[in-house]
């Protein structure tokens with residue numbers, strides 16, 4: 408049985424479809440229950456097994472209820488895929504009066520996945536079986552960039568926490584793959600219009616990577632360029648910071664970022 412968080416859209420939805428087509432029973436978790444139920448119904452109509460359960464990673468009670476329902480219905484979890492995520496690229500002055508920017512990113516990307524792991528890991532360790540996949544971002548291996556502070560710091564924090572816990576769980580038969588995903592053309596990346604011109608994966612292409620992680624259980628999966636940046640980033644930190652600051656000063660904020668703040672949205676404002 409596989410649990411996929413953030414299964415209402417993008418990579419999570421495609422992963423759920425792919426795993427169900429391969430014969431897994433899939434639990435889909437996210438906040439958009441209508442969307443989850445539509446995907447679960449689509450999977451069921453195609454002959455697969457899927458259950459939609461509301462999950463809000465910002466609410467500890469929702470996470471407990473999600474985990475309790477899973478363990479009550481299925482007794483155990485074979486695969487836990489931490490896919491849900493909340494991205495944010497916004498100039499910091501636009502976040503001065505928006506506590507939501509901190510809470511939405513830190514709960515979806517860091518605190519919520521920790522709470523869910525704490526709820527499900529004991530049963531996985533007790534059975535000496537299970538595989539966890541963390542969908543991280545290759546961005547945590549890049550030079551730090553302006554305007555992405557909330558997103559990158561929360562993704563990096565969970566990456567570190569999950570790796571530490573993964574090392575403790577491995578001797579008990581529970582393994583971990585961290586996927587440092589590159590650009591995917593999903594709802595998440597769409598507001599940054601320049602990203603649509605960059606090469607990236609479709610959700611279906613990226614889902615095959617998740618499926619490979621479940622089969623071969625590597626410790627990490629990373630695009631080839633990720634290794635180069637991981638090595639070069641500490642060495643070139645200062646010149647990269649200077650260059651990146653100059654680029655990002657020209658980039659401005661996305662319409663979505665501006666709309667959320669002032670209800671208008673203009674593409675050239677910073």
Ligand SMILES: NC(=O)c1ccc[n+]([C@@H]2O[C@H](COP(=O)([O-])OP(=O)(O)OC[C@H]3O[C@@H](n4cnc5c(N)ncnc54)[C@H](OP(=O)(O)O)[C@@H]3O)[C@@H](O)[C@H]2O)c1
Nearest residue numbers: 413415416417418437438439463464491492590591593595
């Ligand atoms: N797109 C990229 O270029 C890219 C690159 C590297 C890594 N990633 C990572 O890949 C993963 C999937 O991203 P995606 O591109 O498929 O994004 P997406 O289409 O925006 O999907 C994100 C999913 O996370 C769920 N989610 C967000 N906040 C949640 C919360 N508080 N509680 C429960 N679920 C929540 C959303 O569902 P609801 O809104 O229904 O709750 C949605 O199903 C993320 O972890 C992201 O950080 C993406």
